[in-house]
Amino acid sequence: MSASDGKLNLLDFKSPSIRTLHITWFAFFLTFVLWFSHAPMKEAITSAFDISNAQWKALLILNVALTIPSRIVIGILVDKFGPRVTFSLLLVSAGLLCSFFALAQSFEMLALARFLMGFVGAGFVIGIRLVGEWFPARQVGLAEGVYGGWGNFGSAAAAMLLPSLALAFGGENGWRYALLTISAIAFCYGIFFYRAARNTPKGSTYFKPKKSGGLEVSTPREFWFLLGMNVPMYAALAVLAWKLSPTGVGLLTQPFVTTSYVVLGLLFIFQSYQIYRVNEDMLKSGSVPEHQRYSFRQVAILDVNYFITFGSELAVVSMLPAFFAETFGLTPVKAGLLASGFAFMNLAARPGGGWLSDKFGRRKTMLILLAGLAAGYLTLSQIGPAWPLALAVIATMCCSFFVQAGEGAVFAMVPLIQRRMTGQIAGMAGAYGNVGGVTFLTIYSFVSTPTFFMIIAASSVIGFFASWFLTEPKGHITEVAEDGSVQLIEVS
Template sequence: MSSSTLNVLDLKQDKIRLLHLSWFAFFLTFVVWFNFAPMLSAIKEAFDLNTQQVKALMILNVALTIPARVIVGMLVDRFGPRIVFSALLISGGLVCVAFAMANSYEMIALLRFLMGFIGAGFVIGIRLVGEWFPARQVGLAEGVYGGWGNFGSAVAAMSLPTLALIYGGENGWRYAIATTGLLAFAYGFFFYWRARNTPKGSTYFKPKKSGGLVVSNKRDLVFYIIMCVPMYLALAVLTWKLSPANLGMLNEMASLGLYIVLAVLFVVQVSQILRVNSDVLNNVPTPPMQQYKFKQVAILNVAYFVTFGSELAVVSMLPLFFMETFTLSAVAAGMLASGFAFMNLAARPGGGYLSDNFGRRKSLSILVAGLAVGYMVLSQIDSAWPVWLAVVATMCCSFFVQAGEGAVFAIVPLVKRSMTGQIAGMTGAYGNVGAVIFLTVLSFVSNADFFMVIAACAAIVFAAVQFMEEPQGHTAELNEDGSVALIEVS
């Protein structure tokens, strides 16, 4: 059995070098994806945008990420992380540079929509890191990958305004954003040169069929199709936000057209799912050692819905919450709220470490329960609280949120190796679904009720986690010659 310790400074080990290559690639995707927000005031002035146009850009920036994570997960399983990550960095970098050079609102809206695809970069490294690290280390390794890479959003927020000032002039924001795109573009080639899909001598297992997860029985097939529905509902909510009933950036005909497109895409996806699971439909039995339970995937989906989904939603509203509750300046409120994101550096690896050493289900249960309590506490914050106590409560809640994310992705690589990309893609997409749903709820209720809604969802997820089965022993995959390979998962 492998040791659960991990020395991230031991660069003599190939797997540690690969870990650093991977988290920095993910870091750059988040820098590029989130380079828009800190430059928003300059962009608004440059294009003379109104409030509705700004809100529309913010929605477009995340709209494509939900389907992109599912698609990228499929591509990773089929072509390998090395090619897919390199291609995503190179293409995303080019789109970013094009955005910096755009000269009309229509152009920046289109490019911001396309930029959402780079938000799927996270999924790629989950499969890659899972290939390189054994079961007893994979949680901590995935936590380092996710936590350090996710910090790219905070670095973008802190560094880009300064970089724009250094460049100077009315186009400083353009040069700052273009710089991040050029970095991603260059790193894409470097990543392709240095990264490898698996350690030397290991096999990269691919799914038997492409187009969807291959499940083990008809009950799981129905469950899988049902779990696809919320992703389309979230996209429908985003369409509604752009429709005449909300921001009014789309006319009725365009809104109806998008609803029809989503319905058609759902039908197409279901047909693909049925196609890749034709053996299940035809009652062809799956060999016992190759079976897995889809409920494991579904539970990870809803756990990420409430962990990462709530993080994205809370990070979006927390500065304004502090500013209004304690009558702070925008700068002071932003600094205090940034603590929520800063916890990623330690909390995600911490969640992975707990999962590796104290049990997958037990760790996730404790962290989700702590998350629920944390949001209940945040719902009680008002102007009578000392500011320092509100910040401490926020940081404590943030630890459970982000450690929970680490615990989720400590389990993802252990479900079914050949489909880790697709499982990670679906789970990651559910995080974005959660953000859309929670932010939509926030538009209808008070801040206190918003926190309580998240706490209630966490309580439901806690109950669901109790049905998760602890990964034990080995899973089986087929080599190209038909022989069986056993992969340790505990």
């Protein structure tokens, strides 16, 4: 790594920051392997438990239900206790939860395990804070892109490796042994991570929020803005409950669903109180000291952009294989293989978005990528049986580049807003990504495929105009150490 020219040498293992990046993206990679470990085992699991298609869909919904609130919770924990402890505990817990799923003896046990596994999907948030601590502003976009892109590949790796591992074990319980194997790896890696990782480089301070439980804001107006931004997350959870109701897949009874709505309302009230408690002094005085201020508008715009980018990725990855099969008359295997190009772009596109942000500016990069994303989805809306298959695949991968580079651009900026709250800011943006997935998939259930793509394109245009109000990070931000000293952190 060269600090003078901003270049990143990913093979320089003598550099503590590069070693930290590698052990961190692999930790994230493992969480995604475990989180999506059920999908490639569908045939074995449905056969073992005689599961209907509706029940399998319920498992898929349960797998993501807890991820939205857990990203908020994990963001609070990582800011308070540090990424080293938080990631270690999450990996160990993930190993235990996946083992519970592997050893399940009934559909109810499977459902409970998948619901709890949603918490594992919040692992992404932890590394954002850790990588942000170890890399300067001129490198952080690329470093975060490598972390996010390579770690995200865990879902594809699970699809490629786990069926082969189950086949190697053989027998009707081969899938169980395969899941137990990766569970053990995650458990052991959690212990290794605790021994190998450090929250900050030697001599650096790990800044923590003054109070825990909610995001700090700088003005009363931003306090109400923050409360409003929390509403869509609870609305998305209500939609998930509705999908599990008798109106949806029928896993939950109507009284249970109604109770869930009440609980979500109470949780919103509780979270609002926690945010009030954290910001009580600010609300009484009307503002915070100048050196502690930041613009919550920045956070809100990044939330919207991740809603569009990652949310659309989640939705499109879910429907693209069937779209290719129906449009071009392909077998499920071939359609799945061609559609996988959308996810494979993560390996290069997400780091690419971070690198572009570092080199050409974060606001400018965001605007260009969102414009490309809008054009990409508009192009996908025009794909039909008359298109050459190769051209359709190329269009899909080009669109995917802008989607995932946009994700990289979002998290190239997240660590530069307010260091002590990076975990919470990343958690909120990450949660909005999942909210986007729920929203776009719900829309897809009511409209045609071309209309679905056009709606995402329209949302990209909204994100483009919102991004005009982003402020390019410049100069330094300030943080106050526990001894009261004010320290400057470079953000440009």
